[in-house]
Amino acid sequence: LLGGRIGRTVVLVGLMGAGKSCVGRRLAARLGLDFLDSDVEFEAASGSSISDYFARFGEAAFRDGERKVIARLLDGPPVVLATGGGAFIDPATRERIKSTGTSVWIRAELDLLLKRTVGRDHRPLLKQGDPREILGRLMEARYPVYAEADIIVDSTDEVPEATVIRVMEGL
Ligand code: S3P
Helix, strand or coil: CCCCCCCEEEEEECCCCCEEEEEEHHHHHHHHCCEEHHHHHHHHHHHCHHHHHHHHHHHHHHHHHHHHHHHHHHHHCCCCCEECCCCCHHHHHHHHHHEEEEEEEEEHEEEEEHHHCCCCCCCCCHHCCCCHHHHHHHHHHHHHCCCCEEEECCCCCCCCCHHHHHHHHCC
């Protein structure tokens, strides 16, 4: 446990609805670390909701801002950091995460992702069409990239604490 990884920020990556924030919050409590969420930090730094930001400036601008927010957080003391689903897909952000943190892919099945993403407002990508199709396409495109994470943990439909324990076993 934590062999060689003490002092590094634990960075949770994976698709929307995988449970990064839910697992991250509980993991942080167990490790005695603060929990941060890059989506929340982005909204605080930009003074805008993610949906509004996407609508006004587009996804590329969001990725630039997200990269800066994550770099700043990685420069701080070790925390548990949940990242927005596209963060690890951006090559520069991924490099930064991999060089400074311990990355953990929280992986989940499509039906579970769908169940957990309905009616959530900070996910403009899912409003561009049928959520099942969009998530399916994102799974295809992103899973090979998430697989570059240091640790891979399945999030199933059980209590989040079970996923937390599997993450801790991997650290
Ligand atoms: C995104 C995921 C969202 C948020 C933004 C873009 C993505 O975060 O950053 O809507 O590209 O997958 P969550 O993974 O926390 O929903």
